[in-house]
Amino acid sequence: MDGNSAIAEAAIRAGLRCYFGYPITPQNELTEYMALHLGRRKGCTFLQAESEVAAINMVYGASLVGARAMTSSSSPGISLKQEGISYLAACELPAVIVNMQRGGPGLGSISAAQSDYFQATRGGGHGDYRTIVLGPCSVQELADMTMRAFDLADKYKIPVMILGDGVLGQMKEPVDFKREAPDVTPTREGALMGARGRASRVVKTFTSNPSELEEINWSLFRRYQLIKKNETTWDTFMTDDARLVVVTYGIAARIAKGAIKNLRAEGLKVGLYRPVTLWPFPDEPLRELSKNVKQFLVFEMNMGQMIEDVQLALAGQGEVSFYGRPGGVIPTPDEVGRVMSRLYYQKGLRS
Amino acid sequence: MKLIYSRPKSLKKAAFHYCPGCGHSVAHRVVCEVIDEMELQDKTIGIPPPGCSVFAYNYFDVDMAESAHGRGAAVATGIKRACPQIIVFTYQGDGDLAGIGTAETIHAANRGENITTIFINNAVYGMTGGQMAPTTLCGMKTTTTPYGRDHVIEGYPLRMSEMLAPLDGVAYIERVAISSPAGIRRMKKAVAKAFQTQIDNRGFSMVEILSPCPTNWKMTPAQSWKWVGEEMTQVFPLGVYKDVMEPKHAD
Structure with missing residues (x-):
């Protein structure tokens, strides 16, 4: 249906x-x-x-x-x-x-x-x-x-x-x-x-x-x-040992999940944090996550909106990057995967 | 001794905040008299608009729910569709009904929504201080037509009763005036007829009431009542514009 x-x-x-x-x-x-x-x-x-x-x-x-x-x-x-x-x-x-x-x-x-x-x-x-x-x-x-x-x-x-x-x-x-x-x-x-x-x-x-x-x-x-x-509700995927966590919601989270599965197969420790209620925004669990994770990538199909809630939640704990496609362009898992992979290596998370 | 006049049961014991000579208090009372006589007090919801009569909920002793500016007919539609057994009336001014809410009004009327609209036409925006309304007469001075309404610039006064009456969903429309005791008695008959139209599931009903606003017209109450009868009725002729129960008025 x-x-x-x-x-x-x-x-x-x-x-x-x-x-x-x-x-x-x-x-x-x-x-x-x-x-x-x-x-x-x-x-x-x-x-x-x-x-x-x-x-x-x-x-x-x-x-x-x-x-x-x-x-x-x-x-x-x-x-x-x-x-x-x-x-x-x-x-x-x-x-x-x-x-x-x-x-x-x-x-x-x-x-x-x-x-x-x-x-x-x-x-x-x-x-x-x-x-x-x-x-x-x-x-x-x-x-x-x-x-x-x-x-x-x-x-x-x-x-x-x-x-x-x-x-x-x-x-x-x-x-x-x-x-x-x-x-x-x-x-x-x-x-x-x-x-x-x-x-x-x-x-x-x-x-x-x-x-x-x-x-x-x-x-x-x-x-x-x-x-x-x-x-307040949220969802996580493969965050336990993650060194890079993608914060994303809705259809973008589906795209990111596909990318994460592919990158995991290559040995990259990436995970997903997905707010399910966008208001109230699940800030405390994200703060909790930042005790172990220092690199976050916010991925949205816009020019960067939820990233403000992510930054407010993290309050300086961890580094936040952004990838977005506005205007109705729908990125592919491969495209998002390349962004994640590049960030992963740039930040020296491989070792 | 026989009691021949008293406060209607559905009119709260509160002093009106309206200006001396204002038509709202008269219209409120008449609607309440009709609600009492038709025994509708416990099954009615009234929808007051933003404007002077937003405070109608302080006076009508029936369930009342405020509407956003101009949306009365849409709110009434929602109520009536969800609970057809409730009697719903909107109480709207000219800016509300004929300006910002024109679309909601026309479409509710055209769908034949089984609701009643009490339309107070006093040719100005009252609460905001007397600006031009869609129904302001040509040449009439308001705070936004300080040199008088010029049809070349501001267009013409909108005649809502004439506009709505031909719509197939409309069952009853009458225009009355608060300019004399006879006019007020006529108004009461029209309001009762409008509610009866709704009770009988005949479709959209509206009573347009030409109503004095002495404060914003800068007149005494007596002058303003006279002005309703002598000037407003020239542009907005009184009468029944539609009555599906009386086929001679059907067109």
């Missing part, structure tokens, strides 16, 4: 009630799968919105009344959704947003890229907020993380972004869906439903009192700290 369709199927099985989308390459399979399968499910809604802006605000509406709601897009469309994401974050509303990244800036290219890391992990909209960002690297992970994304969103009342890319969306792999779709989609407790049997409630972001807003910001921040403590 292709990655885009796998996300859609996983979302339906996670109890998705409302999907609002807008066409953009390379994620159209997701929207089309929803059109085919979600809209005909009892009580569920598929709607092609008039714009990305409308789609994310429809998600906001559906989330207000406790439905599991989702939208998906690719880079230029995600830019348009930022307003809505900021409001979702401010109102503490769960939602799942999928970004199958393509080359940028501007209309860019339709080929896979990782140029939206900053936008995704810093909170691309206005205001002091965070969203959980998950970085899958296989079709199986797209499915698993979609289910996890809905659970995290509900648990912490926060928008969760799945940061994929055009290759992940288009490529086909076997996938095992670990849940069956529920007969009745869940409704979140505490949602607005009309004031039956209780006092009326208000969901708002605006306050004319800065102290009140400051307290809201503190409250959000405390939850973000909790998320960082509980939900």
Whole structure:
């Protein structure tokens, strides 16, 4: 199954009630799968919105009344959704947003890229907020993380972004869906439903009192700290004896893994460190790793974005190099392997 | 003694922050009266916009959820699609509905979303201090048209009711005015009809309310009410623009 369709199927099985989308390459399979399968499910809604802006605000509406709601897009469309994401974050509303990244800036290219890391992990909209960002690297992970994304969103009342890319969306792999779709989609407790049997409630972001807003910001921040403590995840591959560790995520990690296998066959002690949650960024385990590893290579399909988180995490422990290809160019394992090999010998790690 | 007038149950016991003569407090009260009379208080969600009426949530005693500027119709769409049993109304100003939210409004109307829009047209951006709105009259002075709106530069006032009425998804549209007690009574009938349209699943309903903004118009309340009736209605004629229940208004 292709990655885009796998996300859609996983979302339906996670109890998705409302999907609002807008066409953009390379994620159209997701929207089309929803059109085919979600809209005909009892009580569920598929709607092609008039714009990305409308789609994310429809998600906001559906989330207000406790439905599991989702939208998906690719880079230029995600830019348009930022307003809505900021409001979702401010109102503490769960939602799942999928970004199958393509080359940028501007209309860019339709080929896979990782140029939206900053936008995704810093909170691309206005205001002091965070969203959980998950970085899958296989079709199986797209499915698993979609289910996890809905659970995290509900648990912490926060928008969760799945940061994929055009290759992940288009490529086909076997996938095992670990849940069956529920007969009745869940409704979140505490949602607005009309004031039956209780006092009326208000969901708002605006306050004319800065102290009140400051307290809201503190409250959000405390939850973000909790998320960082509980939900930070990462993956490693052959790091135990590694002298050079490649730090990379998503599809780039798949490419790097291929290169590492080849270099290991040649006797080079190289390993992989892969953040799975991009926010919260897994900084402590990386710091831990730097007790034994002094050479790091950050590899991204952009001009260098996650490298800033790596440098912050390492805080000067170990030397950080970078290799990146922006614009939708997809490097081969051989190409990345040559970069790793050259660095390995330059830094005298062979002896 | 017979009680003939009291505070509606769904209007909170809070003093309005609106300026003297402002149409919002009248419109709030009328909508609340209708909500009470139709027994909708416990099944309604209202969507206030950014603008003076962002504080509507301090007055309406129903579930309220603020929308981003102009996105009311999209938010209402999300609510109604997820929970069709909820009665949803957006409360939007002219900048919100006819400016930044034009696309959301037109498409929600065209899809026949089963929602109700209360559209307050006072021809200015109120909360930000009286700038030109899409509905500002030609020649009218605002802080961003200090020499008067010139159609050569700023275009013409946008007539949303006329624009939306021909759309197939629209079930009911009426334009009323807060300029006289009779106008307010007419407004109440229109609001009730709009909610009934939604209850009956007929499609998109909207009541456009020409509403005074004495502060930004730099008029007394009495002058502003008169101006609504005498000047605004010239550009924005009152009446039923669409009513699928009454076929004579269908076009």
